[in-house]
Amino acid sequence: MAAGTALEAMTMATAEEIAARELETATEEFSRVVESHRPQIFRFLLALTRDADLAETLTQECLLKAHLNWGSFRGESSAMTWLMRIAINLQKDHWRNRRMQFWRRARTNAVDLDEASEWLPSGERSVEQQLLARERVGQVWKAVEGLSERQRTVFLLRYVEEMELSEIARATGLSEGTVKSHLSRAVARVRAELGGRR
Protein backbone atom coordinates (compact mmCIF):
# COMPACT_ATOMS: atom_id res chain seq x y z
CA MET A 1 0.00 0.00 0.00
CA ALA A 2 2.80 2.36 1.10
CA ALA A 3 4.88 1.31 -1.90
CA GLY A 4 1.93 2.10 -4.20
CA THR A 5 1.55 5.58 -2.70
CA ALA A 6 5.28 6.25 -3.10
CA LEU A 7 5.11 5.09 -6.71
CA GLU A 8 2.15 7.39 -7.37
CA ALA A 9 4.00 10.33 -5.81
CA MET A 10 7.06 9.56 -7.93
CA THR A 11 4.96 9.32 -11.09
CA MET A 12 3.29 12.66 -10.33
CA ALA A 13 6.64 14.30 -9.67
CA THR A 14 7.99 12.95 -12.95
CA ALA A 15 4.92 14.17 -14.85
CA GLU A 16 5.33 17.61 -13.34
CA GLU A 17 9.01 17.65 -14.29
CA ILE A 18 8.19 16.63 -17.84
CA ALA A 19 5.50 19.31 -18.09
CA ALA A 20 7.88 21.93 -16.73
CA ARG A 21 10.59 20.84 -19.16
CA GLU A 22 8.14 20.96 -22.08
CA LEU A 23 7.04 24.42 -21.05
CA GLU A 24 10.64 25.57 -20.83
CA THR A 25 11.37 24.12 -24.26
CA ALA A 26 8.30 25.79 -25.75
CA THR A 27 9.29 29.12 -24.18
CA GLU A 28 12.82 28.85 -25.55
CA GLU A 29 11.48 27.92 -28.95
CA PHE A 30 9.08 30.85 -28.95
CA SER A 31 11.87 33.20 -27.84
CA ARG A 32 13.96 32.07 -30.81
CA VAL A 33 11.02 32.65 -33.16
CA VAL A 34 10.49 36.14 -31.73
CA GLU A 35 14.16 36.98 -31.97
CA SER A 36 14.41 35.94 -35.58
CA HIS A 37 11.07 37.21 -36.92
CA ARG A 38 10.32 40.33 -34.91
CA PRO A 39 12.27 42.72 -37.15
CA GLN A 40 10.52 41.36 -40.22
CA ILE A 41 7.06 41.73 -38.66
CA PHE A 42 7.92 45.29 -37.62
CA ARG A 43 9.23 46.11 -41.09
CA PHE A 44 6.12 44.78 -42.79
CA LEU A 45 3.81 46.69 -40.46
CA LEU A 46 5.92 49.83 -40.86
CA ALA A 47 5.64 49.62 -44.64
CA LEU A 48 1.92 48.99 -44.35
CA THR A 49 1.15 51.82 -41.91
CA ARG A 50 4.08 54.26 -42.41
CA ASP A 51 3.75 54.89 -38.66
CA ALA A 52 6.66 53.64 -36.52
CA ASP A 53 4.80 53.86 -33.21
CA LEU A 54 1.78 52.07 -34.56
CA ALA A 55 4.00 49.42 -36.20
CA GLU A 56 5.77 48.85 -32.88
CA THR A 57 2.48 48.58 -31.00
CA LEU A 58 1.03 46.15 -33.52
CA THR A 59 4.24 44.11 -33.49
CA GLN A 60 3.99 43.79 -29.70
CA GLU A 61 0.33 42.80 -29.96
CA CYS A 62 1.15 40.29 -32.67
CA LEU A 63 3.85 38.63 -30.58
CA LEU A 64 1.64 38.63 -27.50
CA LYS A 65 -1.15 36.98 -29.44
CA ALA A 66 1.31 34.50 -30.91
CA HIS A 67 2.64 33.70 -27.43
CA LEU A 68 -0.87 33.09 -26.11
CA ASN A 69 -1.65 30.79 -29.04
CA TRP A 70 1.76 29.20 -29.42
CA GLY A 71 0.38 25.89 -28.14
CA SER A 72 -2.12 25.77 -31.00
CA PHE A 73 0.50 26.38 -33.69
CA ARG A 74 0.78 23.07 -35.44
CA GLY A 75 3.54 23.96 -37.85
CA GLU A 76 1.42 23.46 -40.98
CA SER A 77 2.92 26.66 -42.32
CA SER A 78 6.16 28.34 -41.31
CA ALA A 79 6.23 30.37 -38.11
CA MET A 80 6.86 33.47 -40.21
CA THR A 81 3.73 32.90 -42.30
CA TRP A 82 1.72 32.28 -39.14
CA LEU A 83 3.03 35.47 -37.53
CA MET A 84 2.35 37.46 -40.70
CA ARG A 85 -1.21 36.23 -40.72
CA ILE A 86 -1.69 37.43 -37.15
CA ALA A 87 -0.06 40.77 -38.01
CA ILE A 88 -2.31 41.26 -41.06
CA ASN A 89 -5.44 40.51 -39.04
CA LEU A 90 -4.36 42.85 -36.25
CA GLN A 91 -3.70 45.61 -38.75
CA LYS A 92 -7.13 45.09 -40.33
CA ASP A 93 -8.80 45.18 -36.91
CA HIS A 94 -6.90 48.31 -36.05
CA TRP A 95 -8.16 50.19 -39.10
CA ARG A 96 -11.66 48.87 -38.63
CA ASN A 97 -11.70 50.21 -35.07
CA ARG A 98 -10.15 53.42 -36.23
CA ARG A 99 -12.85 53.96 -38.80
CA MET A 100 -15.39 53.76 -36.01
CA GLN A 101 -13.44 56.34 -34.04
CA PHE A 102 -13.63 58.78 -36.92
CA TRP A 103 -12.49 61.78 -34.94
CA ARG A 104 -9.14 60.16 -34.36
CA ARG A 105 -8.44 59.71 -38.04
CA ALA A 106 -6.96 63.16 -38.35
CA ARG A 107 -4.42 62.39 -35.66
CA THR A 108 -2.47 59.73 -37.45
CA ASN A 109 1.30 59.67 -37.04
CA ALA A 110 1.93 58.23 -40.48
CA VAL A 111 4.77 60.01 -42.25
CA ASP A 112 4.08 61.48 -45.66
CA LEU A 113 5.29 59.87 -48.87
CA ASP A 114 8.23 62.24 -49.37
CA GLU A 115 9.57 61.47 -45.92
CA ALA A 116 9.15 57.75 -46.49
CA SER A 117 11.19 58.03 -49.71
CA GLU A 118 14.10 59.70 -47.89
CA TRP A 119 15.44 56.43 -46.52
CA LEU A 120 17.27 55.24 -49.58
CA PRO A 121 20.88 54.20 -48.84
CA SER A 122 23.27 56.23 -50.98
CA GLY A 123 25.43 53.25 -52.01
CA GLU A 124 27.94 54.03 -54.75
CA ARG A 125 25.63 56.22 -56.78
CA SER A 126 26.19 59.73 -58.05
CA VAL A 127 24.06 62.56 -56.72
CA GLU A 128 21.91 62.55 -59.87
CA GLN A 129 21.40 58.81 -59.65
CA GLN A 130 20.46 59.13 -55.99
CA LEU A 131 17.92 61.84 -56.77
CA LEU A 132 16.45 59.81 -59.59
CA ALA A 133 16.29 56.68 -57.43
CA ARG A 134 14.65 58.65 -54.63
CA GLU A 135 12.11 60.06 -57.06
CA ARG A 136 11.33 56.57 -58.33
CA VAL A 137 10.92 55.27 -54.77
CA GLY A 138 8.54 58.16 -54.12
CA GLN A 139 6.52 57.17 -57.17
CA VAL A 140 6.36 53.58 -55.98
CA TRP A 141 5.16 54.82 -52.57
CA LYS A 142 2.53 56.93 -54.30
CA ALA A 143 1.32 53.95 -56.30
CA VAL A 144 1.28 51.77 -53.16
CA GLU A 145 -0.75 54.47 -51.40
CA GLY A 146 -3.38 54.23 -54.14
CA LEU A 147 -3.71 50.43 -53.92
CA SER A 148 -6.56 48.70 -52.14
CA GLU A 149 -5.78 47.21 -48.74
CA ARG A 150 -5.43 43.69 -50.12
CA GLN A 151 -3.37 44.74 -53.11
CA ARG A 152 -1.04 46.72 -50.84
CA THR A 153 -0.65 43.81 -48.42
CA VAL A 154 0.09 41.34 -51.20
CA PHE A 155 2.44 43.75 -52.95
CA LEU A 156 4.48 44.42 -49.81
CA LEU A 157 4.65 40.76 -48.88
CA ARG A 158 5.95 39.98 -52.36
CA TYR A 159 8.33 42.83 -53.11
CA VAL A 160 9.49 43.85 -49.64
CA GLU A 161 9.31 40.60 -47.69
CA GLU A 162 10.02 38.55 -50.82
CA MET A 163 7.59 35.82 -49.84
CA GLU A 164 6.54 33.10 -52.25
CA LEU A 165 3.03 33.30 -53.68
CA SER A 166 2.01 30.18 -51.75
CA GLU A 167 3.28 31.74 -48.52
CA ILE A 168 1.41 34.97 -49.28
CA ALA A 169 -1.75 32.96 -49.94
CA ARG A 170 -1.40 31.23 -46.56
CA ALA A 171 -0.60 34.48 -44.73
CA THR A 172 -3.52 36.39 -46.22
CA GLY A 173 -6.02 33.54 -46.30
CA LEU A 174 -6.56 34.06 -50.04
CA SER A 175 -6.23 31.56 -52.83
CA GLU A 176 -3.06 31.65 -54.90
CA GLY A 177 -5.07 32.78 -57.93
CA THR A 178 -6.50 35.72 -56.01
CA VAL A 179 -3.02 36.63 -54.78
CA LYS A 180 -1.75 36.60 -58.37
CA SER A 181 -4.66 38.75 -59.49
CA HIS A 182 -4.07 41.34 -56.73
CA LEU A 183 -0.36 41.32 -57.39
CA SER A 184 -0.83 41.76 -61.11
CA ARG A 185 -3.08 44.80 -60.58
CA ALA A 186 -0.66 46.24 -58.06
CA VAL A 187 2.32 45.85 -60.39
CA ALA A 188 0.32 47.37 -63.24
CA ARG A 189 -0.47 50.35 -61.04
CA VAL A 190 3.17 50.81 -60.05
CA ARG A 191 4.24 50.44 -63.66
CA ALA A 192 1.72 53.07 -64.71
CA GLU A 193 2.91 55.42 -61.97
CA LEU A 194 6.46 55.06 -63.14
CA GLY A 195 5.35 55.87 -66.67
CA GLY A 196 5.95 52.37 -67.94
CA ARG A 197 2.42 51.89 -69.35
CA ARG A 198 2.53 51.10 -72.99
Place this chain on the structure above:
Amino acid sequence: MSLRDQFGEEPNRLAERTEMGGDAMAPELHPIDENLSPGTPELGEALKNFRASILAWSEAEYSRPRTAVKTVRQRSWRLAAGWALGCVLVAGGAGGAVYERHHRQELARMAAARAAESERLVAAERARVEEEDLLAKVDSDVSREVPSAMEPLARLMAEDEAK
Protein backbone atom coordinates in the same frame (compact mmCIF):
# COMPACT_ATOMS: atom_id res chain seq x y z
CA MET B 1 22.49 39.09 -32.83
CA SER B 2 22.54 42.72 -33.86
CA LEU B 3 19.80 44.34 -35.84
CA ARG B 4 22.18 44.94 -38.68
CA ASP B 5 22.76 41.20 -38.80
CA GLN B 6 19.02 40.64 -38.94
CA PHE B 7 18.07 43.56 -41.16
CA GLY B 8 20.80 45.28 -43.04
CA GLU B 9 22.78 42.30 -44.09
CA GLU B 10 19.70 40.30 -44.88
CA PRO B 11 20.38 38.57 -48.18
CA ASN B 12 18.23 39.69 -51.03
CA ARG B 13 16.51 36.46 -51.95
CA LEU B 14 15.40 37.70 -55.32
CA ALA B 15 18.89 38.92 -56.14
CA GLU B 16 20.27 35.51 -55.27
CA ARG B 17 17.77 33.91 -57.61
CA THR B 18 18.72 36.33 -60.36
CA GLU B 19 22.33 35.33 -60.02
CA MET B 20 21.22 31.77 -60.54
CA GLY B 21 19.67 32.78 -63.84
CA GLY B 22 16.09 33.57 -62.85
CA ASP B 23 13.92 36.63 -63.37
CA ALA B 24 14.77 39.25 -60.78
CA MET B 25 11.28 39.90 -59.42
CA ALA B 26 9.29 36.86 -60.37
CA PRO B 27 11.54 33.90 -59.98
CA GLU B 28 8.93 31.18 -59.78
CA LEU B 29 6.37 32.68 -62.12
CA HIS B 30 4.88 30.67 -64.90
CA PRO B 31 4.96 32.32 -68.36
CA ILE B 32 1.21 33.06 -68.13
CA ASP B 33 1.92 35.16 -65.03
CA GLU B 34 4.06 37.62 -66.90
CA ASN B 35 1.87 40.46 -65.64
CA LEU B 36 3.40 39.85 -62.21
CA SER B 37 6.87 40.49 -63.57
CA PRO B 38 8.14 44.05 -63.56
CA GLY B 39 9.12 43.64 -67.19
CA THR B 40 11.27 46.72 -67.53
CA PRO B 41 14.65 47.14 -65.83
CA GLU B 42 13.48 50.57 -64.57
CA LEU B 43 10.61 49.01 -62.68
CA GLY B 44 12.84 46.25 -61.32
CA GLU B 45 15.35 48.85 -60.16
CA ALA B 46 12.61 51.00 -58.62
CA LEU B 47 11.23 48.03 -56.69
CA LYS B 48 14.72 47.13 -55.52
CA ASN B 49 15.28 50.68 -54.30
CA PHE B 50 11.83 50.71 -52.72
CA ARG B 51 12.74 47.61 -50.73
CA ALA B 52 16.14 49.02 -49.79
CA SER B 53 14.55 52.24 -48.53
CA ILE B 54 12.07 50.31 -46.39
CA LEU B 55 14.88 48.16 -44.97
CA ALA B 56 16.89 51.27 -44.06
CA TRP B 57 13.91 53.07 -42.59
CA SER B 58 12.82 50.01 -40.64
CA GLU B 59 16.32 49.46 -39.27
CA ALA B 60 16.57 53.10 -38.18
CA GLU B 61 13.14 53.05 -36.53
CA TYR B 62 13.74 49.68 -34.91
CA SER B 63 16.96 50.80 -33.26
CA ARG B 64 15.51 54.16 -32.17
CA PRO B 65 15.08 54.31 -28.38
CA ARG B 66 11.46 54.03 -27.39
CA THR B 67 9.63 56.23 -24.94
CA ALA B 68 6.59 54.10 -24.60
CA VAL B 69 5.66 55.04 -21.03
CA LYS B 70 5.94 58.74 -21.71
CA THR B 71 3.99 58.43 -24.91
CA VAL B 72 1.23 56.45 -23.23
CA ARG B 73 0.97 58.97 -20.40
CA GLN B 74 0.94 61.84 -22.82
CA ARG B 75 -1.67 60.14 -24.89
CA SER B 76 -3.84 59.33 -21.87
CA TRP B 77 -3.48 62.93 -20.67
CA ARG B 78 -4.42 64.19 -24.10
CA LEU B 79 -7.29 61.76 -24.27
CA ALA B 80 -8.59 62.90 -20.88
CA ALA B 81 -8.15 66.55 -21.87
CA GLY B 82 -9.93 65.86 -25.14
CA TRP B 83 -12.83 64.20 -23.36
CA ALA B 84 -13.02 66.99 -20.79
CA LEU B 85 -12.99 69.64 -23.49
CA GLY B 86 -15.58 67.70 -25.46
CA CYS B 87 -17.83 67.40 -22.37
CA VAL B 88 -17.45 71.12 -21.63
CA LEU B 89 -18.31 72.00 -25.23
CA VAL B 90 -21.32 69.69 -25.27
CA ALA B 91 -22.54 70.92 -21.87
CA GLY B 92 -21.93 74.53 -22.90
CA GLY B 93 -23.73 74.03 -26.19
CA ALA B 94 -26.70 72.34 -24.53
CA GLY B 95 -26.84 74.95 -21.74
CA GLY B 96 -26.64 77.77 -24.26
CA ALA B 97 -29.41 76.25 -26.33
CA VAL B 98 -31.67 75.82 -23.27
CA TYR B 99 -30.92 79.37 -22.09
CA GLU B 100 -31.56 80.78 -25.56
CA ARG B 101 -34.88 78.95 -25.80
CA HIS B 102 -35.92 80.10 -22.35
CA HIS B 103 -34.86 83.66 -23.15
CA ARG B 104 -36.86 83.68 -26.39
CA GLN B 105 -39.91 82.29 -24.61
CA GLU B 106 -39.60 85.00 -21.94
CA LEU B 107 -39.29 87.72 -24.59
CA ALA B 108 -42.31 86.38 -26.45
CA ARG B 109 -44.34 86.27 -23.22
CA MET B 110 -43.35 89.86 -22.38
CA ALA B 111 -44.19 91.06 -25.89
CA ALA B 112 -47.59 89.36 -25.69
CA ALA B 113 -48.27 90.98 -22.31
CA ARG B 114 -47.23 94.37 -23.66
CA ALA B 115 -49.50 93.96 -26.69
CA ALA B 116 -52.43 92.93 -24.52
CA GLU B 117 -51.86 95.91 -22.18
CA SER B 118 -51.64 98.32 -25.09
CA GLU B 119 -54.82 96.89 -26.62
CA ARG B 120 -56.59 97.24 -23.27
CA LEU B 121 -55.46 100.89 -22.95
CA VAL B 122 -56.57 101.69 -26.51
CA ALA B 123 -59.98 100.12 -25.87
CA ALA B 124 -60.37 102.05 -22.59
CA GLU B 125 -59.41 105.31 -24.27
CA ARG B 126 -61.79 104.65 -27.11
CA ALA B 127 -64.62 103.92 -24.63
CA ARG B 128 -63.83 107.11 -22.68
CA VAL B 129 -63.90 109.22 -25.81
CA GLU B 130 -67.13 107.68 -26.97
CA GLU B 131 -68.71 108.26 -23.57
CA GLU B 132 -67.63 111.89 -23.54
CA ASP B 133 -68.98 112.40 -27.05
CA LEU B 134 -72.27 110.85 -26.06
CA LEU B 135 -72.54 113.01 -22.95
CA ALA B 136 -71.69 116.12 -24.97
CA LYS B 137 -74.35 115.20 -27.52
CA VAL B 138 -76.93 114.62 -24.81
CA ASP B 139 -75.99 117.90 -23.18
CA SER B 140 -76.31 119.80 -26.43
CA ASP B 141 -79.62 118.10 -27.23
CA VAL B 142 -81.33 118.67 -23.88
CA SER B 143 -79.66 121.72 -22.47
CA ARG B 144 -81.26 125.25 -22.56
CA GLU B 145 -80.07 128.55 -21.05
CA VAL B 146 -83.11 128.68 -18.70
CA PRO B 147 -86.05 126.32 -18.27
CA SER B 148 -89.14 127.28 -20.37
CA ALA B 149 -91.24 128.00 -17.29
CA MET B 150 -88.77 130.68 -16.22
CA GLU B 151 -88.52 132.42 -19.59
CA PRO B 152 -90.95 135.40 -18.81
CA LEU B 153 -89.06 136.11 -15.62
CA ALA B 154 -85.83 136.04 -17.43
CA ARG B 155 -87.12 138.39 -20.05
CA LEU B 156 -88.17 140.85 -17.31
CA MET B 157 -84.76 140.65 -15.72
CA ALA B 158 -83.17 141.45 -19.03
CA GLU B 159 -85.39 144.48 -19.50
CA ASP B 160 -84.63 145.76 -16.00
CA GLU B 161 -80.96 145.52 -16.67
CA ALA B 162 -81.43 147.44 -19.89
CA LYS B 163 -83.07 150.24 -18.03
